[in-house]
Amino acid sequence: MLRLAVIPGAICGGCDFALASLGEKLLELLKHYEVVYWPTVVDRKLSELLKLDRIDVLIHMGGISTEEEAELARNISNKARVKVSFGTCSVYGGIPGLNSLYKPREVYEAIASQVEVRLEGDSLGLPRPINYSAYTDIVEPDILAPGCPPDDVVLEQLLELLIKYAETRRLESHLVLLGASESLCNRCPRNPKTTKIKMPGVRRVFEVKLDENKCFLEQGVLCMGPATRAVCDHSCIRANYPCTGCGGPVKLDSDAGLSAMSAIASVLLVDQEKTVLEPGLAKEIDKIRDIVGSFYRYTLRKSLPYKLRAMRGV
């Protein structure tokens, strides 16, 4: 039996849930692997895991928010033959990565300023928060499984890879990004492939009754589909809600937000450019009051704006 450890960083539990929900397919995986650690599911203490000198497969979930999480992630990764970065927080930082713009102290003040009672005293070994990062910022993984949480498309690819690894004891390539190498928009059931998309302006979701069949961009609603890797079966779009980009960029090294902005710019008022001119376009773009949350909701930690900011030492 090979050893499988599931290590949580800063998690919401959705990734645990997605993996545990595999049900019978998970049992198939467990024919090859002994779960030596998975705190949400298996009653084994970390001290036992730390005694092991070898882990075959490590699945890391969540981002890194404390020294303790970073230390554990590094420690176990050093012993692991195959490292899987599981879920968008682990791969790209995810939604908690929106706090990348702030120092831990600023994040703390947002809550501290609202409580009725503040008490000083010993921290009793409470892990110290550090600047938030993705797992992939501190460890280079072999397999990246994006999604918030990873959808069946990705889970099945992962299971297949892990079972194959158990049988052959080798991986065919390194830094494998799961999902399909194209944008969600490319395969969208609503995508009017025969005509060019025309975005009639910018409408915020509270302003429109969402049409269940029409391309969201054609309804004026921001949709990250054009810049998001196809890691799902359009689950949100089928539920009549635009893609918010949880699958991350189409290619690992591209900037999801910039790609999305470029896609929007190319379709916004495309048939009226000559009449509305620049001021007309600017007026529409100004309706997007939250650039970060709209375009970088899951990938801010990996974005060009973040990197530039970090380079300036902000």
Added chain:
Amino acid sequence: MGHYKLLTTLDPITLVEGVARVVIVAGDDNEVRALYQIMEFRGFEKLLVGRHIEDAPRVVSAICGFCSWSHHLVSGKAVDSVFSRSPPARAELTRRLVNYIQILDSHLLHFAFIGLPDLALWGEGERDVVKLLAKNPEVASSALRTRSVLKRLEKRLVGKIQHGPVVVPGGVARGLTREDLDWLEKALVEVDGAFESLYRFFHEKVVKSEQFKRLVESEEFKLRCISAGLVRDGALEHYDGTLRLVDPKGRVLYEAPEPGRYVEVIGEALVNWNHSTLPYYKPAGFKLFSEESTIMVGPLARLNVVEKVPTERASWEYGRLLEAVGGKPLDNVVLYHWARVVEIIHSLEAIAELSRDQRLLEGDVVSFEGSPTNRGVGIIEAPRGLLIHDYSVREDLTIARARIITPTTINNMAINTNLSRVAPRLVKEIKLSGRPSPGTISIMESIVRSYDPCNSCATHCIRIGRDQVVTSFSVVVVSESGEVLWRG
């Protein structure tokens, strides 16, 4: 208060969602106490600032993967309130249905994968579903079956199992169809069937066992504090009701239908040893380890605040529970498991009733009537208890301030008070034999698991500790003079 000497740590607590541990401390008064530390750090209050208000329900859903729909729905209610919109009947019923499915799913998951192993494998070392699977394959396979059926259903109704989209301001994104309800009906039959065997196992192997009786009588599991929950006409309510607080004797202390008034009774304290705040009963002031300052929420608290359970089979099970323990108040936290069973049955019945409601298929899915205001508060019963989202917005309808109080955060005080009953025994055992007995550790873990704490939820808020960095999870016992007595 607030100055403690660290005696030992017990970590991590397994089989709870998120990362947590228990630390045993001696206070200024030399009393030995236990503190439940939640160790993650995320900070949703900050990352919500600047977001489009209509995006809040999707963003906050990532607070918790286990009850993502609860955060999504309560945020939707707060956003409705910002826009002064009342969702049409079709949307309201869809949201209710989704909330019941969330409660059913979460409770079944905890009951089958955490509660049953914890109670049925008492005294057998590792108490997890893997072992339960080996010892009782039919029970474990029923548990797995409910998961796969509910997973398919959730995917059908909402697109994604976690973090899926349901609400938009004033309604829902999509109206359900006849086919959806047909799916629902079939899924219900399957879940009902699978739950039946879990239910029988619970009553025959757990409730009737001597061990369970001992736990129910144990003082260590008792907590006589304030219970809080929503009620509708005095009955159990999970989506939209009146906030009610009752004292340990069952007397109503407070009742208010307007969600924004929660600040009259619930305050939050921040301490240096936790990444989660400690909400408390405001009129009593913040007193750590004091039952009069402690509020308990969740299935057990909900049964304490209601006069009745409004569906037939669940009402019968509720009666059976009360009869077994001699009536209210329900003040032993091991009964959380049984209360969860009552609510599983209630959810199954409520979902069945909703699935026959024609209004789910007719009419508008969203209402645009109403003008934006600058604040919106939503309260809902999440599986683990009362969940509050409170937003202030700017003129451009982006978020200026967000306050989120989750059930696990509220139960933080209760868990600490409960654990502190066991702490002196643990320390005594370490002093006598160099290590705590497995029985004592089991009790502490069971107390924590009874509440079904969701540490992911609790760490939407954060705390910066001091410079001390912990790089090891080992259990360390330190004497009061600072000498390391035992490490294991």
